């Protein structure tokens with residue numbers, strides 16, 4: 307099987323390693339980086355020192371770079387093309403691949419930043435695809451997964467979501483292995499809402515832990531955050547049970563509690579008094595929740611939904627509330643019934 311991964315950040319590299327390390331079947335993996343210097347460094351050192359240090363690139367990985375052209379031979383030879391960029395790179399990649407017959411999957415989790423001004427709202431990956439590449443057979447690979455653990459072969463379960471069975475099947479064939487279980491799901495709306503909203507909630511729990519508010523408070527945020535995620539997803543057309551799965555509850559638990567999370571780290575740093583741009587710059591990696599949060603709230607408001615935790619996170623990121631004020635605002639809300 308021939309797999310191409312476009313984007314050599316932490317997660318694209320980890321999945322390239324996961325696919326290339328499989329025994330018993332011929333695998334050729336091409337890892338494309340937009341930065342020629344980074345690509346040369348990976349070729350010579352057999353390591354992605356910038357984004358995934360300490361992990362050796364297996365021989366089955368070849369590294370490509372240069373301007374990405376839809377007619378590049380390595381793209382035409384692929385059985386599966388995986389887009390490993392952040393949400394900010396997805397639209398351009400899908401435009402480039404729009405006429406390709408090969409199945410495509412993206413890895414990014416979030417809402418794209420609004421295109422065309424602040425009054426517009428951002429889109430999920432499948433909505434961007436519908437706009438720019440409607441004929442492309444595509445889907446998303448999501449679920450609880452820190453790149454460093456996958457690259458080291460630690461047990462992980464993911465979900466492959468697409469409306470096309472052929473894309474789900476191709477993702478399972480490409481990545482399912484003894485250490486990496488891939489479940490299939492046809493609810494791409496639910497899977498994408500889960501991946502986007504859990505990032506914002508991880509900022510909230512990072513803040514909660516950074517302020518030392520306690521484990522009770524964190525459990526409350528995770529549980530009521532799951533209710534917000536489900537509320538938004540169902541209103542956008544998802545199935546409620548998807549939020550009990552890997553891309554919903556699973557990824558929320560991982561990201562909201564795991565110290566490898568960059569989104570959680572942003573919340574912890576804000577709690578310590580760092581400003582947002584310093585916190586983001588200190589990561590060296592993307593934290594999608596920072597860029598998606600406003601769209602989560604915007605879309606919830608358009609649908610008439612109440613999402614108080616998400617509202618508090620946006621107020622905090624925009625500097626309208628300080629950390630302690632955000633907590634006070636959440637606790638001061640009127641009593642209500644528990645349900646969704």
Ligand SMILES: NC(=O)c1ccc[n+]([C@@H]2O[C@H](COP(=O)([O-])OP(=O)(O)OC[C@H]3O[C@@H](n4cnc5c(N)ncnc54)[C@H](O)[C@@H]3O)[C@@H](O)[C@H]2O)c1
Nearest residue numbers: 314315316317318340391392395413414415452453591592
């Ligand atoms: N790191 C993880 O553990 C992990 C796990 C699951 C999902 N994700 C998601 O995967 C996506 C990528 O995360 P990451 O951790 O690999 O990010 P990262 O910050 O480690 O790397 C991002 C990479 O994308 C490249 N890039 C950015 N814009 C690009 C563009 N327009 N064209 C080409 N390349 C571009 C950068 O040069 C960099 O190599 C995010 O949406 C993230 O939420 C990450």
Ligand SMILES: O=P(O)(O)OC[C@H](O)CO
Nearest residue numbers: 449450451566567568569
């Ligand atoms: O480090 P984060 O917060 O971007 O989270 C990484 C993955 O999405 C966890 O599943």
